[in-house]
Amino acid sequence: MRFMRLGEPGAEVPVVSDGDVVWDLRSLTADLDGAFFASGGLERAEVAAAAGELAGFDGSGMRVGAPIARPAAVICIGMNYAAHARESGSQPPSDIVVFYKHPNTVIGPYDDIMIPPGSATTDWEVELAVVIGRRARYLASPEEALAHIAGYTIANDVSERDYQLERSGGQWSKGKSFETFNPLGPWLLPAGQVGDGSGLRLWSTVNGQPRQDSTTSDLIFNVAQIVYRLSQFTVLEPGDLINTGTPEGVALSGRFPYLENGDIVELGIDRLGEQRATMRAATA
Structure with missing residues (x-):
């Protein structure tokens, strides 16, 4: 469902x-x-x-919003695919790399993405997103962590690389928290229908041209390990969102141009649907 x-x-x-x-x-x-x-x-x-206890709903022509209400926290895992770490000029991490996005970055899967004023380095990142269903603190094992997941969806961890890397002051959130920088959805699939989140193909295109194409089986730290490790230093609350990392194929690699006004970004994950967004130049 x-x-x-x-x-x-x-x-x-x-x-x-x-x-x-x-x-x-x-x-x-x-x-x-x-x-x-x-x-x-x-x-x-x-x-x-x-059981037939719910009324039908005609949503024809209606906007599709993010599949969860605004979360209290958007927690992101960086450098979580080895090939992406290499294209970013970094070694694969020995522990999870964590940064945060402002919750108000979350928008619908077909909403426009706004390029910040003056930005020439806005980038795309398709990611498997995890929604927490039960409070998680100091979990005993990765296996225990899976029981705390409500479900899975798709996130685009949009990034402004100049602010992330050159103006960062040592942290990434400055380049991650611009308005509209976390399209989410189109739907949430319960964890029982997805399992541990492994083996899902994820991909992205820009203007119909292939960019990313990988599988969540290539995560350095899998979903269970991410939730377990996060619980050792922060309390995860129901409704919190975790972006689990992106595979290779982003503009930061130098192989592709960064996003411009009018570009069409599409991305998807097996069983979780597809997103399609138009890039628009933001005005101050």
Whole structure:
């Protein structure tokens, strides 16, 4: 079952779909948020849909929003594919590299992405995104970590490389937190339908030309290890979003041009759908 939010920003309606029929979830929850995930909402919704207890919903022509309400935290893992580390001029890390994005970077999967004023180094990054379903602190093992995941979706960890690397002051978040820099969705697939997140093909194109093409089996630190390691130094709350890293094939490699006004960025992950965004020049 696919969990989605349809409607204009700030007025999205939570729904669930089997790929054909769409059901309204407002009889169960006001939104797809941490409280819903922590209370077993995904499972309750699937049971209610199967039992015919949910009203149908006609979302034809409606905007597709991010599949979760604005998270309290967007935690990102850097350099988590060896080939991407090499193209970035870095050695593969011995432990997870962590940075944060502002939660207000999260937008829908088809919304425009705004290029910051004066930017000539805005880049794309397709990533498997993890949504936390249960509070996680000081977990005992990676195996235990999987039980704390609500589901998976697609993120584009858009990056402004000059701010990330040259103006960073030693940290990356400055180049990661511009408005619209985290398109998410189109849907959330419950963890029980995806498993540990391995073996999923992920890809990206710019103006129809191939850029990234890899599989989540190539993650240096897999999903379970990421959640486990994060829990050793931060408390993960239901509804928190984790971007797990991007494979090689970004503009930072020097093999491709950076994004410009009017470019079309498309990306996808097996079973999790596809995104399509138009780059637009932001005005101050």
